[in-house]
Amino acid sequence: MKNTIAERIQDFLKQFPPFNYLKKEELLSISAHIRVLYVEKGQYIFQQDNRCHDEFYIVREGAIGLYRNFESNQNLVDICDSGDLFGLRIMIIKKNYRMSAIADEESIVYAIPAKVFEPFIEENKEVNKFLLSSFAAHARNDYTETEKGHRIDNTISIEAAKDLSGLRTVSYRKKPITCSPEDTIRDIAKKMTKKRVSCMIIVDDNNYPLGIITDEDLRVKVATGIFPITTLVSQIMITPVFTYSKKVTVAEAQIALIKNNLSHLCITKDGTRNSKLIGILSDHDLLVSFGNNPSVLIKETKRVKKLQKLRYIRKQVEKLLKSYLEQDIPTPHIINIISEINDALITRVIKLALKEMSSPPPVAFCFIVLGSQGRREQLLMTDQDNALIFEDVPEEDYESIQRYFLELSGIITKGLHTIGYEYCPAEMMASNPRWCMTVSKWESQFREWMTTPDEEGTLLSSIFFDFQYVYGEVTLADKLSDVVFDGVNKSNRFLGLLGVSALQKPSPLGFFKQFLVEQNGEHKDTFDIKTRAMMVLIDAARILSLYHNLKGVNNTLLRYAKLGEVEPENAALFESCAKAFRVLIKFRTRQGLLHHDSGRFIKLNTLSKNDKLKLKRCFRPIRDIQEVLKVRFQLKSLM
Amino acid sequence: MEFWPKKKNKNHPDFWKEYLSLFEKRGDKLAFENIRFVAFDTETTGFDYIDDRVLSIGGVAVKNNSILVFDQLEVYLEQEVFNEDTVEIHGIRKNNGFDKITEKKALELFIQYIGNAILIAHHAEFDRRMINKALQRHGLGVLKNKFLDTGVLFKETKHLVYRNDILNSHYSLDDLCIDLKISKSDRHTASGDAFITAMAFLKIVSRLKKKGVDIKKALL
Numbered sequence: 001m002k003n004t005i006a007e008r009i010q011d012f013l014k015q016f017p018p019f020n021y022l023k024k025e026e027l028l029s030i031s032a033h034i035r036v037l038y039v040e041k042g043q044y045i046f047q048q049d050n051r052c053h054d055e056f057y058i059v060r061e062g063a064i065g066l067y068r069n070f071e072s073n074q075n076l077v078d079i080c081d082s083g084d085l086f087g088l089r090i091m092i093i094k095k096n097y098r099m100s101a102i103a104d105e106e107s108i109v110y111a112i113p114a115k116v117f118e119p120f121i122e123e124n125k126e127v128n129k130f131l132l133s134s135f136a137a138h139a140r141n142d143y144t145e146t147e148k149g150h151r152i153d154n155t156i157s158i159e160a161a162k163d164l165s166g167l168r169t170v171s172y173r174k175k176p177i178t179c180s181p182e183d184t185i186r187d188i189a190k191k192m193t194k195k196r197v198s199c200m201i202i203v204d205d206n207n208y209p210l211g212i213i214t215d216e217d218l219r220v221k222v223a224t225g226i227f228p229i230t231t232l233v234s235q236i237m238i239t240p241v242f243t244y245s246k247k248v249t250v251a252e253a254q255i256a257l258i259k260n261n262l263s264h265l266c267i268t269k270d271g272t273r274n275s276k277l278i279g280i281l282s283d284h285d286l287l288v289s290f291g292n293n294p295s296v297l298i299k300e301t302k303r304v305k306k307l308q309k310l311r312y313i314r315k316q317v318e319k320l321l322k323s324y325l326e327q328d329i330p331t332p333h334i335i336n337i338i339s340e341i342n343d344a345l346i347t348r349v350i351k352l353a354l355k356e357m358s359s360p361p362p363v364a365f366c367f368i369v370l371g372s373q374g375r376r377e378q379l380l381m382t383d384q385d386n387a388l389i390f391e392d393v394p395e396e397d398y399e400s401i402q403r404y405f406l407e408l409s410g411i412i413t414k415g416l417h418t419i420g421y422e423y424c425p426a427e428m429m430a431s432n433p434r435w436c437m438t439v440s441k442w443e444s445q446f447r448e449w450m451t452t453p454d455e456e457g458t459l460l461s462s463i464f465f466d467f468q469y470v471y472g473e474v475t476l477a478d479k480l481s482d483v484v485f486d487g488v489n490k491s492n493r494f495l496g497l498l499g500v501s502a503l504q505k506p507s508p509l510g511f512f513k514q515f516l517v518e519q520n521g522e523h524k525d526t527f528d529i530k531t532r533a534m535m536v537l538i539d540a541a542r543i544l545s546l547y548h549n550l551k552g553v554n555n556t557l558l559r560y561a562k563l564g565e566v567e568p569e570n571a572a573l574f575e576s577c578a579k580a581f582r583v584l585i586k587f588r589t590r591q592g593l594l595h596h597d598s599g600r601f602i603k604l605n606t607l608s609k610n611d612k613l614k615l616k617r618c619f620r621p622i623r624d625i626q627e628v629l630k631v632r633f634q635l636k637s638l639m
Numbered sequence: 640m641e642f643w644p645k646k647k648n649k650n651h652p653d654f655w656k657e658y659l660s661l662f663e664k665r666g667d668k669l670a671f672e673n674i675r676f677v678a679f680d681t682e683t684t685g686f687d688y689i690d691d692r693v694l695s696i697g698g699v700a701v702k703n704n705s706i707l708v709f710d711q712l713e714v715y716l717e718q719e720v721f722n723e724d725t726v727e728i729h730g731i732r733k734n735n736g737f738d739k740i741t742e743k744k745a746l747e748l749f750i751q752y753i754g755n756a757i758l759i760a761h762h763a764e765f766d767r768r769m770i771n772k773a774l775q776r777h778g779l780g781v782l783k784n785k786f787l788d789t790g791v792l793f794k795e796t797k798h799l800v801y802r803n804d805i806l807n808s809h810y811s812l813d814d815l816c817i818d819l820k821i822s823k824s825d826r827h828t829a830s831g832d833a834f835i836t837a838m839a840f841l842k843i844v845s846r847l848k849k850k851g852v853d854i855k856k857a858l859l
Contacts, residue, residue, distance in 0.1 A: 002713055003711065003830075004697065004713060004825055004828055004830035004831055004834075005830055005831075006708060008824055008825060008831075008834075031708065032708060033709045034708045034709070035706065035708065036706035037705045038704050038705065038838070038841040038842065039704070106845075520851045521850060521851025522848055522850075524851075
């Protein structure tokens, strides 16, 4: 009998190995036995150390992250995209899983029963070969981890590194320190100490590399007394050396280092041993290039041509963030760096989207980000809130030009989604016609919110007034700021209403000073750190900045600093607000990194007593600043 | 349908008696993960409950956040009634090579297939009525299953800011595909639409869960 659904699944499977080695009828019979899995972000498909399921998986849509717990860390091993197989262990070993599979975003996965597929492995050589090799790729990864611990940054697997290979060629150290084979060990040890290097390349008269000596060799072979320090280096050097041309990619270099158990590679002019030495590459250089360096990340962002690679960069940013938090680097500094990278990522996505359009933009436009991104306080990946402003155009062209920008925004928001920014559930995105308009329409929208404020208006204005220019014609965004400040000067009532909404936020503590948790929904029994604590501080800073006409400061911390300057009598309060905000944002980020989410909902039982006290200390300034608002704008009468 | 006292009809075929027996005992409340849902769709000659006929039925089972492709039904029916206008939509002509079965046989297969599953359909009222009318033509009773309507569920997922626009609007399956990002392949075949409905159901349920909405309240 006809089975349309199975046919469609077969159409998908046949594009990917090993299914492309199978006949249509074979594939149809497999397809008819499939289970289509829908997984939400963060949901497990299987967990490390659990028994293998009797099925394996292929990603239909979305992305599945494979993670390995190592000690208490959860390390990303690989990301599976559309067409990638995972959970193949059942087909080969049938033991417990050695990794966890977690949905990295909302995904659709096909589960293929092992029993149904098994006959094909036995019958079809190509299928067999493919499965063994893809299984081996992951197995090798396990091996390097256990044997060498953290020697190679194991969050990037060989598979992942392959994907990075197009990303860039290595940056190596030029003008390496060299010596001749006739030098004595003492000579070169002196030279290495003087130049503060950990290795030395031995070259011949033509500057061709002959061998290498590292600190380790000096320790093992000389300090132990096996060789006297008067020995010639040629006797203890390791030879031959592994050479590559300067075109070697990061991935190739990494694999070469792992495979041959090396710590250094020589870079020569034509890549062979019989050409001039031009540089040296150490495993340390590789680690650095793997993204613990924000300027490298920004540089890479500007160069990347594929969204998937931007996604890897964003993953690296998360790692960077983690290490910063561990090192207790000051929060404002972290915020700056992460915002810079975020901006670079968004700019890149916009540029890539512009290339996809069939024609250049008909008029000047400006892309802005809103909310936490606009305030440049977004450390973790949260929802994308953005909007687009374009120049005024004649009425008759409006529709076609808006259509152009809506299409562009559609590509941009989809791109941002691909690299990991969730769509905004309230559709506050430039792809929504309501938030993609000419500058004068925006101006009248802003004015409307301020002159006839209703509940929706105050909600939206608190999001939209914290906008930040990202790309395009900056003067368009400036016009909007002028409107905001102009309007505020005319109507104190608007500030009053904003103030009311800041006072109406649910309070963090109950009558007995206990934490108040959510009563129902997905986040039942968690503490909503955003609404119950951070929002009040954010809102208060915004309202008071508007009150004082403080233009060009969107960031909550900066706002409090500025407010301290214009209101010296309240400087102490503002400082404590800023401090509380710093602590809260750090809390949220830590929680977010721990649970791979926005960190907004905190499970109280995961906090130590000390943490809880720290949190509670932040709530005092919240109450105080609410009092200030109440008095200043006579909010009692409005509430 | 409840105006007349229920009469035991001795002439009912076995499959119908078996079907009814599934609803007799009040079973224990199943956990959501264990409930069998069947998403289904019918293609018809038109939109008139009396004159138009069912041309095909497609259904696929949903359980525990997954769509069970191995638990599906796809039948094409022999019908005398024919409507040139709707052929463009579903592509089913009177004789175009599908293996067709009688309406009676199709209903039997469908009833056996769904059992006491909770049925999911988009604008479910239409499909329910079409099937009920067909059942009655063959001297059988109406469907006893509980129903869920993806059109109704979808409205629940929308953000409050936009509720006002939504209350008055009517969401087609195409609208759902766009909003929930579901591929529209095989749209307007009964099985294709059933699969899309199943996918939409899973996505909607996940969104509703996040909002703390109880799905059981939406049972029709």
